[in-house]
Amino acid sequence: MKIMKLAMFELLRRPKKNLVIASSIVIAVALLTSLSIVSNSANLAIMEIIAKTGHTLTVRPSASSAGSSGEEQKQEYKLTTSEVVLGSYIPEAAVPEIMKNYEKAIKAGWEKKGGLVSTPGIPDIVLEPATWAPRLFEKAEVDGQEVIVTGIEIRKEYFVRFWWNLTSGDWPAETDVRDVNTNIASIFTIGSDGKVGIDKAEYGVDSSGKLIAAQDKKVKAAPLKPILKGWDDAYLGGAYAKSKGLKLGDKLTINKTEFTVRGILEETNSADDYMVYIPMSTAQRLFHKEGLVSMVSVRAMCPNCPVGDAMVELNKNVTGITAVSQLDVAGVQFDFFSMLYKFLLAVVISTIAVGIFSIFNIVTGSLYARIREIGMLKAIGASRFQLFRIFIYEHFILGLAAGIGGYVLGLGMAYVLNSLLDIGAVILITTAFLWRALALGIVCSLVAIIYPAYKLSKLKITETFRTQWES
Amino acid sequence: MSEFIETKGLKKIYHVGGQKVEALKGVDLEIAKGDFVVFMGHSGSGKTTLVSTIGGLTRPTEGTVLIEGNDIWKLNDKQLSHFRNRKIGFMFQSFSLLPTLNVLNNVVMPAIFSTNSERKDTEALKSKAISLLTDLDMKRKVNSFPSELSGGEQRRVAIARALINDPEIILADEPTGELDIRTEREVIDIFCQINKTYQKTLIVVSHSLTWLEKAKTIIVMKDGLIFKDLADPVEAIMEGVCKS
Ligand SMILES: Nc1ncnc2c1ncn2[C@@H]1O[C@H](COP(=O)(O)OP(=O)(O)O)[C@@H](O)[C@H]1O
Numbered sequence A: 001m002k003i004m005k006l007a008m009f010e011l012l013r014r015p016k017k018n019l020v021i022a023s024s025i026v027i028a029v030a031l032l033t034s035l036s037i038v039s040n041s042a043n044l045a046i047m048e049i050i051a052k053t054g055h056t057l058t059v060r061p062s063a064s065s066a067g068s069s070g071e072e073q074k075q076e077y078k079l080t081t082s083e084v085v086l087g088s089y090i091p092e093a094a095v096p097e098i099m100k101n102y103e104k105a106i107k108a109g110w111e112k113k114g115g116l117v118s119t120p121g122i123p124d125i126v127l128e129p130a131t132w133a134p135r136l137f138e139k140a141e142v143d144g145q146e147v148i149v150t151g152i153e154i155r156k157e158y159f160v161r162f163w164w165n166l167t168s169g170d171w172p173a174e175t176d177v178r179d180v181n182t183n184i185a186s187i188f189t190i191g192s193d194g195k196v197g198i199d200k201a202e203y204g205v206d207s208s209g210k211l212i213a214a215q216d217k218k219v220k221a222a223p224l225k226p227i228l229k230g231w232d233d234a235y236l237g238g239a240y241a242k243s244k245g246l247k248l249g250d251k252l253t254i255n256k257t258e259f260t261v262r263g264i265l266e267e268t269n270s271a272d273d274y275m276v277y278i279p280m281s282t283a284q285r286l287f288h289k290e291g292l293v294s295m296v297s298v299r300a301m302c303p304n305c306p307v308g309d310a311m312v313e314l315n316k317n318v319t320g321i322t323a324v325s326q327l328d329v330a331g332v333q334f335d336f337f338s339m340l341y342k343f344l345l346a347v348v349i350s351t352i353a354v355g356i357f358s359i360f361n362i363v364t365g366s367l368y369a370r371i372r373e374i375g376m377l378k379a380i381g382a383s384r385f386q387l388f389r390i391f392i393y394e395h396f397i398l399g400l401a402a403g404i405g406g407y408v409l410g411l412g413m414a415y416v417l418n419s420l421l422d423i424g425a426v427i428l429i430t431t432a433f434l435w436r437a438l439a440l441g442i443v444c445s446l447v448a449i450i451y452p453a454y455k456l457s458k459l460k461i462t463e464t465f466r467t468q469w470e471s
Numbered sequence B: 001m002s003e004f005i006e007t008k009g010l011k012k013i014y015h016v017g018g019q020k021v022e023a024l025k026g027v028d029l030e031i032a033k034g035d036f037v038v039f040m041g042h043s044g045s046g047k048t049t050l051v052s053t054i055g056g057l058t059r060p061t062e063g064t065v066l067i068e069g070n071d072i073w074k075l076n077d078k079q080l081s082h083f084r085n086r087k088i089g090f091m092f093q094s095f096s097l098l099p100t101l102n103v104l105n106n107v108v109m110p111a112i113f114s115t116n117s118e119r120k121d122t123e124a125l126k127s128k129a130i131s132l133l134t135d136l137d138m139k140r141k142v143n144s145f146p147s148e149l150s151g152g153e154q155r156r157v158a159i160a161r162a163l164i165n166d167p168e169i170i171l172a173d174e175p176t177g178e179l180d181i182r183t184e185r186e187v188i189d190i191f192c193q194i195n196k197t198y199q200k201t202l203i204v205v206s207h208s209l210t211w212l213e214k215a216k217t218i219i220v221m222k223d224g225l226i227f228k229d230l231a232d233p234v235e236a237i238m239e240g241v242c243k244s
């Protein structure tokens, strides 16, 4: 027999009371464990998105521009770069101005940092021009079902979204008509019957097959197919293709026009996965939004680009648009999470406080029920410190067990919380959470016992006789 | 030369809700080594208080308790615990057995708190406990739990527990309380054995007259003092008892 063993026996002596104590600790530990797991996982998910998408600026029609309903505006503050803005547009013609302002702001930002000041003998830093990609979102009937169809300039798009990969198919070649030049694309129309036509009166090809304006007189009749090569290509988000069972080369009808699947995207766990992509020029004809785009993504081409500065400048100088920096969006998300975290933490801490208080009461009650036994232990030679150790050991074991229980429950709750709050983070579990749970369990258990244990270990033995007469 | 156990001017005042209760009013007492003392007296006369003051359980308000010449109430908590652990075997009614431990573990328990390392030799300790329990005719019940034992058997286990650390003094406060006459006699016989064979000094508090037959010394207490000038202690006890 050792003091530890005695403590264990003592613990088993009051199974119900100890179970009550343990379960309140379990709840507190579980709450805190699940909360820290979820918030940690959510933060990691945010960091991962930023790491993956780089520092991208998203330019969208500003809230005041016509056609946007409040509900659609709400969707703006989402972290991914794939959020959909329906019903409000930026003229394509505004893009050069946007890019000019952007470049200017970036340059100014660098100069402010002292990065672009020319010093004789030292080569100037050359800023690569930023790349940009427009999108046009439209709800459309795809094979009889309403889907978000997104017009993209394919090569620009996958350059900006460098994390995109195809699981099957391939990207258009650099020379493909469908993507390179919007001027070329503007020669065709899509009728309300879905048929494609070309404005032969104004456009044609020269002897080398290059497209020219009709005013040049040397126009030959233009064969439709080669000019519009790739106009009916469709690329599918991974999740969409999977759900519809669509494969490479399959046909699909958008509104009344037929498209062919040329590529299927790898899933990225974003809204991108559920979209159907068609060439921008085709989308503009199909939806009668010639010269308009829904948003422009700008990918900064320098590490530590002063994108924040560019955002401020754009919002100040270009009317009708709102520029949002990826990091800002992430910041909003961070704020949201940290607010939620703080709120839940407050709930948990008050739970723990109430828990400790009730444990304290139970413990005090049960210890006073043990007064005679304490007298006996003292009489047979237990010193104050040895008595104190019995109580501490008992509650150490109790706290440890409750900590383990709370950890296991907390793991489960983390998954529930994650789906309940719609955080959608991949739950990441490290041993640090286990140690923390155990420490918390033990501390809760010990905090509740230390004072009564101290008081009782100092109890005079004579006083323990007294209770005998009273009981 | 001082006696084995000696008290000088022992006073104990309890404070109960602003009121003073003088349980001991200056007790001078000497007990020789190997004595078998039985304290008698009316309830509330201060027997328990006196005995627990001698055993290092209740601190006196005034006076000294000398054991082999040492004032035990000058010891600190650790030393006093050690004193109780090694010098004294207690048998108090309120010091019941622990219900979660079996007989063997209950007997061995004082050794847990021994600071002496030889006491931690669990095998030797176990065999000692078993031999004590065998002497007390309790060998069959070594693995039983207190709730499975009769009142007399529980007392035997408590005796074994009191003896496990080989103390020189056994203090027993009403060790046969609530027992029937036959069982009481058995327990008293055991005490006689302990006094004879183990040469322990026994100090027993009891209301029961059965003890008188076996005791070497009888001390009667009244109102916190020892009744000294007494020709016949039995008469002193009987005094006030309803006679026909
Ligand atoms: N812990 C205590 N607190 C207050 N009064 C006590 C306490 N212990 C004993 N007393 C009082 O001291 C007196 C002597 O008690 P006690 O020593 O138990 O006598 P006995 O054992 O002879 O019955 C009684 O009046 C009792 O009420």
Ligand SMILES: [Mg+2]
Pocket (backbone or CB within 6 Å): B047, B048, B049, B173
């Ligand atoms: Mg008494």
